[in-house]
Amino acid sequence: MTMTPDDFEAQQAMFEQLRRELDRLNELYDKNLKAMGLTEADLGNLNPDNEPPEIKKLLEEANQAAKRAGEDRVAAAKNQAPAPKVPPSSRRGGIKV
Numbered sequence: 001m002t003m004t005p006d007d008f009e010a011q012q013a014m015f016e017q018l019r020r021e022l023d024r025l026n027e028l029y030d031k032n033l034k035a036m037g038l039t040e041a042d043l044g045n046l047n048p049d050n051e052p053p054e055i056k057k058l059l060e061e062a063n064q065a066a067k068r069a070g071e072d073r074v075a076a077a078k079n080q081a082p083a084p085k086v087p088p089s090s091r092r093g094g095i096k097v
Contacts, residue, residue: 021073
């Protein structure tokens with residue numbers, strides 16, 4: 001099965017949407033790290049077994065909420081129509097009549 005230009009454009013639109021979402025999540029991650037006063041190196045030294053049960057419960061709830069939000073975004077993206085194609089207004093060397 002060959003890829004049509006419409007398939008390629010739809011794939012490019014989805015890729016661009018995913019890139020923007022990743023950029024948004026990276027910014028949120030950096031902001032949260034800074035708010036907690038941690039660095040990437042500090043995260044490698046954390047031992048989840050030493051955390052109090054309250055923290056473990058909060059982390060589990062946050063992970064479940066994030067997982068549900070991610071699944072919701074995937075479902076919404078699959079149901080969303082690709083961006084409409086906008087024909088070019090002119091071509092190089094072309095003359096509008």
